[in-house]
Amino acid sequence: MNSKDTNLTGKLLVAMPAMGDPRFEHSVVYISAHSRDGAMGLIINKPNRNLELKTLLGHLNIPVGVSTPDVSVYFGGPVDQSRGFLLHSSEYSSDPDTLRIDADFAVTATVDVLKELSQGGGPKTSLLVLGYSGWSAGQLEAELLSNGWLICDASFELVFELAAVDKWVGALASLGVDPMLLSAQSGRA
DSSP: OOTTTOOOTTEEEEEOTTOSOGGGTTOEEEEEEEETTEEEEEEOSOEEEEEEHHHHHHHTTOOOOTTOOOOEEEEOOSEEEEEEEEEEETTOOOTTSEEEOSSSEEEEOOHHHHHHHHTTOSOSSEEEEEEEEEEETTHHHHHHHTTOEEEEEOOHIIIIISOGGGHHHHHHHHTTOOGGGOOSOOOOO
16 A cells, blocks of 8 residues: 555544554544655544543643533543544634544644633534554555554544444444454455
8 A cells, every 4th residue: 555645534444353552452543644754543432431521621720611521531542642632523623723634524732622622612523532643654554554454434423423332343334344253363365
């Protein structure tokens, strides 16, 4: 696979059972940027069971309002885990700080959007992640060639509406793949 021919921005990566890195086991990763220089993505199905938005806002000295939503904070990946990203619906924009991916999705990575969320504002639909998944030039392509990932379209329902525990199976189902039939062995026919 050649990254100059295939841009995966806005797609989902679905970890195969043979994925060697336990941090990515059963992961579904939203690719927010992909070029010949590398790729960046956000894991969308691994909530941090010990951290909610209200707690995170407290750590950042941002007041919690009566309309602050109960939002889970997700493990976005192993890189820069102190940095937050809000993957959200595209109707919201904090120009120039919002990266609009396509008609459905955008990413904002500023404290200002957290302040808006704390007061019940910001985007209508969102996932808050700490950290991200990053690949250097050619690294993701090599993982794809070694059958580490499947690629599927990112639907609004799959990203935002399915429960985190159901996203991996949901992503596979969108490809017509039964997870019970996947082998933990990698290789090519």
